[in-house]
Amino acid sequence: MNAAVFSPSALSLPISFSKTRSSFLSRKKGVKGEFRVFAVFGDESGLVEKKSQWRPLFDVEDPRSKAPPYKGKFLDVNQAIEVARFDIQYLDWRARQDLLTIMILHDKVVDVLNPLAREYKSIGTVKKELAGLQEELSKAHQQVHISEARVSTALDKLAHMEELVNDRLLPGRVVTELDKPSSSTTASAVELDREKTNTGAKSLNVSGPVPPYSPHLKNFWYPVAFTADLKHDTMVPIECFEQPWVIFRGEDGKPGCVRNTCAHRACPLDLGTVNEGRIQCPYHGWEYSTDGECKKMPSTKLLKVKIKSLPCLEQEGMIWIWPGDEPPAPILPSLQPPSGFLIHAELVMDLPVEHGLLLDNLLDLAHAPFTHTSTFAKGWSVPSLVKFLTPTSGLQGYWDPYPIDMEFKPPCIVLSTIGISKPGKLEGKSTQQCATHLHQLHVCLPSSKNKTRLLYRMSLDFAPILKNLPFMEHLWRHFAEQVLNEDLRLVLGQQERMLNGANIWNLPVAYDKLGVRYRLWRNAVDRGDDKLPFSG
Structure with missing residues (x-):
């Protein structure tokens, strides 16, 4: 009989052991056949002694029975560190089992190549x-390799715990009823809620009606339209900082932006037409050039009239305006997709939400598995x-455990690159390790206090043939x-x-x-700080 020494850990591995040729021959000779199980460690001698040098490596207790009982609970720092340490302990054990496999x-393999075994097997069988x-x-x-990546990620999480303790972005201590002095125990629930909201010097307060836009927030270049949407004889009406504007191309083909209100009787100019690089009011035919000067007044003497215009430029497939009073910055930020990407869709939507709230949402990926259960996070x-x-x-980085890079680009732009590799599951992958990617551009133009003009552009670094299919634009819009x-x-x-009033x-x-x-940056802009945070 072939000796078989085994341990519970060896038998627990999901490996199928087939009957060997030698045991088959033993049965032919009248010897009872059996499965040969090679042990890696054990207490007996013989085969185990040959493998004894591996025993310290694999003789590790399975830690799963000692998992901290914190599932579904909010943890303090010490409990979180305990969970992270258990995570590392378990992943270390898991990696050892993988190596044992x-x-x-x-x-x-050695057994298959054994000369004695090969005597009874054909070359094809071997x-x-x-x-x-x-x-x-x-x-x-x-x-x-996956286990190694998981261990590395767990170690990063443990190291990150120390950062979380002193992270200046975390809220301060929240006062509860037990923390309050006895003199305030009769405070109403509303007062208690207000104290919870306002305590913690490092928490944010975004509550109440949207305040008037700061003039400092206007002193940036804002993308307002895609080049493809502005033909030589068309107009694009927009609202920006609660003011109506209209964009059209002049005689030289360059875009211009003027107030969408005729100087005569305040008629919306976008209801008219564009003639030879001038926008014509549909009420009495007054015509304006891209600098706002009135060039024609049919049926009356031409007066010197000019409506307000904004600096307007075109770059990399987008139309930009400068709505502020300060001189425009000489350089526009680049919003081109990374090298190797092809633009597949450009969409524009008007949404009934304040643009800061929409940016808050776009800059948050942790909500995906709870909110987007019918679409991309299903x-x-x-x-x-x-964690981010x-x-x-800085205002850029990457999400862990999702293979997604993200950046907030002032004043209202979010760029993201997504690795197409089951981003909702921890697989030890980053965007660089993924073979295919989706690149997204979101522009949240502040139209008014409760309205945002969203510009969305989607690019892929694979499947270029999709761009030529006529129905794909409608499909992308439907999905978006x-x-x-x-x-x-x-x-x-x-x-x-x-x-x-809720914060x-x-x-x-x-x-x-x-x-x-983003909110700290926005607050600094609204205050008019000379040096903005996270700009280094």
């Missing part, structure tokens, strides 16, 4: 067995920890509207409560980092 498979084992080894090696698992990793002073509608019902609810940034947590930084 490889060792057992290597032993099986090749077939080796090919099967090679495939199993390839899968096992891949699993080891089937996503809920990670144990979501970014430089100390589905995703947007999942967000809108929530953001509209936020807006309603904000207007009634929509009452309790920011770790994964709110990019959204909080």
Whole structure:
């Protein structure tokens, strides 16, 4: 009988052991056949002694029975560190089991190549067995790499705990009823709620009616339209900072932006037409050039009249305006997709929400597995920890565990690159490790206090043939509207409560980092600070 020494850990591995040729021959000779199980460690001698040097590596207790009982609970710092340490302990154990699998498979390869065994096998049979084992080894090696990535991620999370303790973006201590002195125990629920909202020096307060727009927020270049939407004889009416404007092309083909109000009787100019590079009012035919000067007044003497115009430029497929009073910045930011990407869709939508709320939503990815359950996040698992990793002073970074890079580009632009590789599941991948990608541009133009003009551009670095299919533009729009509608019902609810006094940034947590930084930047702009945060 062939000796078989085994341990519970060895038998628990999902490996199928086939009967060997030698045991088959033993049965032919009247010897009872059996399965040969090669042990990696054990207490007996013989085969185990040959593998004894591996025992310290694999003789590790399965930690799953000692998992901290914190599932579904809010954790303090010490509990969170305990969970992170357990995560590392479990992943270390898992990686050891993966390596053990490889060792057992290597032993099986040696067994197949054993000269005694080969005497009773054809070359074809040996090749077939080796090919099967090679495939199993390839899968096992891949699993080891995944386990290594998981261990690395868990170590990063543990190191991140220290950052969270002192992270200046986390809210301060929230006062509860037990913390309050006895003299205030009769405070009403409303007063208590207000104290919770306002305590913590590092929390944000975004509540109440939207205040008037700061003039400092207007001193930026704003993308307002796509080049493809502005033909030589068409107009694009927009609203920006509660003022109506209209964009059209002049005689030289360059775009211009003028107030969408005729100087004569305040008729909307966009209801008229564009003739030879001039926009004509539909009421009495007055015509204006791109600098706002009235060039024609039919049926009366031409007067020197000029309506307000804004600096307007065209770059990289987009039309930009400068609505502020300060001289325009000499350089426009580049919004081109990365090299290798092809633009597949450009969409424009007017949404009934304040632009800051929409930016808050776009800069938050942690909500995806709860909100977008019918679209792109369908089937996503809920990670144990979501965080946005970014430089100390910056408005860009990447999401962990999602393979998504993201950047807020002032004053109202969000850029993101998504690796197409099941981003809702932890697989140890970053955008650089993914073979295919989706690049998105979101521009949230502040139309008014409760309205945003959203410009969306989608680019892919694969499947260029899709761009030539006539129905794809409609398909992309349908999908974008589905995703947007999942967000809108929530953001509209936020807006309603904000207007009634609720603080929509009452309790920011770790994964709110990019959204909080946007709000801190916005507050500094509104104050007119000389040096803006996160600009270094």
